[in-house]
Amino acid sequence: MPENNDTIVAVATPLGRGGIGVVRVSGKKSKAIYIALTGQVPIPRQAQYVSFKSSQQIIDKGIALYFEAPASYSGEEVIECHVHGSRVLLEMLVDEIVSLGARIANPGEFTERAFLNGKIDLVQAEAVADLIDCNSKKAARSALQSLDGVFSSKVKQLREEVFTARSLIEAALDFPDEEDVDIDIHPAIEKIEKCLTELTIILRNAEAGRILDHNPTVVIAGLPNAGKSCLINFLCGYDSAIVSAEAGTTRDIIREKVLLGDFAVTLIDTAGLRETNNAIEKEGVDRSYKALSVADIVLYVVDNSLNEKAGAEIPDKHISAGAKKIIVRNKIDLCKNNAFKNTDNEVFVSVKTGAGMGNLLEKISAVLDITDNDEDIIFARQRHIDALNSVKDNLKQVLIAEEKGLGLEVLAESMRLALSGFDEITGRTTTDDVLGKVFSQFCIGK
Ligand SMILES: Nc1nc2c(ncn2[C@@H]2O[C@H](COP(=O)(O)OP(=O)(O)O)[C@@H](O)[C@H]2O)c(=O)[nH]1
Numbered sequence: 119m120p121e122n123n124d125t126i127v128a129v130a131t132p133l134g135r136g137g138i139g140v141v142r143v144s145g146k147k148s149k150a151i152y153i154a155l156t157g158q159v160p161i162p163r164q165a166q167y168v169s170f171k172s173s174q175q176i177i178d179k180g181i182a183l184y185f186e187a188p189a190s191y192s193g194e195e196v197i198e199c200h201v202h203g204s205r206v207l208l209e210m211l212v213d214e215i216v217s218l219g220a221r222i223a224n225p226g227e228f229t230e231r232a233f234l235n236g237k238i239d240l241v242q243a244e245a246v247a248d249l250i251d252c253n254s255k256k257a258a259r260s261a262l263q264s265l266d267g268v269f270s271s272k273v274k275q276l277r278e279e280v281f282t283a284r285s286l287i288e289a290a291l292d293f294p295d296e297e298d299v300d301i302d303i304h305p306a307i308e309k310i311e312k313c314l315t316e317l318t319i320i321l322r323n324a325e326a327g328r329i330l331d332h333n334p335t336v337v338i339a340g341l342p343n344a345g346k347s348c349l350i351n352f353l354c355g356y357d358s359a360i361v362s363a364e365a366g367t368t369r370d371i372i373r374e375k376v377l378l379g380d381f382a383v384t385l386i387d388t389a390g391l392r393e394t395n396n397a398i399e400k401e402g403v404d405r406s407y408k409a410l411s412v413a414d415i416v417l418y419v420v421d422n423s424l425n426e427k428a429g430a431e432i433p434d435k436h437i438s439a440g441a442k443k444i445i446v447r448n449k450i451d452l453c454k455n456n457a458f459k460n461t462d463n464e465v466f467v468s469v470k471t472g473a474g475m476g477n478l479l480e481k482i483s484a485v486l487d488i489t490d491n492d493e494d495i496i497f498a499r500q501r502h503i504d505a506l507n508s509v510k511d512n513l514k515q516v517l518i519a520e521e522k523g524l525g526l527e528v529l530a531e532s533m534r535l536a537l538s539g540f541d542e543i544t545g546r547t548t549t550d551d552v553l554g555k556v557f558s559q560f561c562i563g564k
Pocket residue numbers: 340341342343344345346347348349360361362363364365366367368390448449450451452467468469470471
């Protein structure tokens with residue numbers, strides 16, 4: 119972990135041309151740097167119009183701001199220099215500040231200091247990065263809620279409950295031999311049951327929000343010749359994959375980034391799933407299964423004209439557990455029966471004529487879109503979901519142990535583990551590895 123004694127500097131705005139560019143400084147030397155750079159004494163939280171000077175000349179004129187510790191973003195003394203948004207000017211200014219005793223900041227170091235100084239917890243620090251990187255309005259709203267501490271306070275509330283339950287169990291542990299003190303642990307067990315219910319809801323909202331955290335992967339799969347490549351071309355709006363009446367044409371995985379509705383997604387066209395002796399096609403089929411194992415949404419295409427009655431045999435065991443599946447019954451232009459009835463997870467289309475494609479797009483959007491209960495969606499990362507699942511498993515262990523009549527020590531140990539799961543999420547206890555990973559994903563200057 120970097121030493122907190124250093125004063126750090128970085129350009130906070132994107133490099134390139136811009137109306138304004140901002141250089142930010144954080145650390146103990148900030149005030150001295152302000153004075154040396156501007157010749158003025160800073161007034162906390164008051165903008166001053168100043169000349170930023172190097173030893174030889176004026177670099178630029180602009181606005182300087184000074185924040186006293188701890189009332190700043192990082193919790194340390196901070197200055198912000200707003201100058202014209204020229205890359206050259208900003209670099210000159212940074213060089214000057216370095217010569218005055220600061221060093222260039224690492225990615226995310228301002229936010230890391232905010233975390234280390236207790237201004238924000240780890241979930242909020244992650245929300246800062248998510249807010250900067252978000253791909254959709256919905257993601258932005260949700261990240262802002264996390265930054266406001268909505269998710270953290272849910273986690274903290276639950277932690278409190280579990281903590282109280284643990285105290286009850288440990289109190290019972292402390293009086294094992296005193297016969298007349300009969301400590302009833304049922305209130306603790308009831309609390310745990312209630313926590314498990316709440317945890318299930320939080321996990322569901324976190325799973326729903328995970329899709330906001332990354333570009334969802336939409337995998338198009340099915341038997342050869344079903345019309346998969348036609349479908350990816352339709353969704354991209356141009357010919358990306360080769361379409362042919364010859365089965366086994368697509369062998370390589372084809373990936374396209376497209377905007378579906380409000381969302382940027384990665385679309386993947388795969389080789390038709392069939393047994394084959396052709397080594398190249400077989401490799402293609404293996405890659406199809408691999409793609410299915412990481413899919414968020416599977417569009418399983420079937421040639422509906424071949425057998426209008428048969429249900430689609432989706433290769434479930436190859437598909438990732440949380441993936442949403444939509445069966446695309448294609449080639450209805452060739453079907454004799456034309457009383458098509460879409461269901462929740464089935465859409466009848468003809469990629470060739472375009473019939474039903476509007477419905478398919480709506481269905482995909484509905485899966486990607488989680489407008490219904492936006493408020494509850496948690497912009498979760500896999501790290502959070504894993505930790506919440508571990509809390510859940512440990513709480514379940516407590517109930518099992520109690521039912522089996524195992525010793526109170528066993529229950530107490532599972533409670534301890536459950537609590538550590540909460541602490542991992544908010545960063546109360548976190549290894550340097552986790553912190554390093556979180557902050558290295560930030561851009562410089564944040
Ligand atoms: N009549 C009809 N033919 C289609 C339709 N969709 C695809 N095809 C044809 O089916 C064949 C296989 O299509 P392709 O997209 O290569 O299938 P893939 O093997 O699943 O990728 C091609 O000859 C397409 O022109 C459709 O909706 N109606």
